[in-house]
Amino acid sequence: MKTLKNINKLSDEDLVKAIVKNNDTLLFEILYDRYSHLVYNKCYGFAKDEDEAKDLTQDVFLK
Numbered sequence: 476m477k478t479l480k481n482i483n484k485l486s487d488e489d490l491v492k493a494i495v496k497n498n499d500t501l502l503f504e505i506l507y508d509r510y511s512h513l514v515y516n517k518c519y520g521f522a523k524d525e526d527e528a529k530d531l532t533q534d535v536f537l538k
Contacts, residue, residue, distance in 0.1 A: 507536055 482505060485493070494502045514535050519528035 511536070 482490075482502065487506070487509070490502060490506055493499060494506065511532060515528055515532045518531035518535070519525065522528045522531060
C-alpha cells in the first residue's frame with residue numbers, strides 16, 4: 476500500500492486514474508485539497524458572492 480507521502484507525489488493524472496479505478500475517497504480528498512482554492516477563486520470571480528462561489532465549487536467537484 477502506498478504511504479500518504481507517496482500518494483501526495485502522484486501526478487494529477489495518476490491521482491485521477493486511481494480515484495476512478497478504486498473509488499477512493501481519500502484520494503479524492505487529496506485532489507480536492509490541491510485544487511479547491513483555485514476553483515473557488517475562479518467561481519468567486521464569476522459570481523462575486525461567497526455563498527454562490529462555494530456552491531459552484533462544490534458543483535465542480537461533484538461532476
